[in-house]
Amino acid sequence: MPSNTSSNKAVVPEAKGALDRFKYEVANELGVPLTDGYNGNLTSKQNGSVGGYMVKKMIEAQERQMSSGSGSQGGQQY
Secondary structure, eight states: OOTTOOOOOOSSGGGHHHHHHHHHHHHHHHTOOOOSSOOTTSOHHHHHHHHHHHHHHHHHHHHHHHHTTTTOOTTOOO
16 A cells, blocks of 8 residues: 555545535534644544544434435435
């Protein structure tokens, strides 16, 4: 496996700024002292809690959107 390469690429590059703001918002809610730049002082548990809570909130938002009917595309029902 090549070193210093990341497969963590944004599917929608235009969303990067919004996702970064969301990450810091979630970290603040959880009390995780996330800073811009190096965060090697944080534990895996702290970092994982931020990512996990981000996913939870995104899923909840998508479920709300789908249940309100505004999430269907092209007449498809999921």
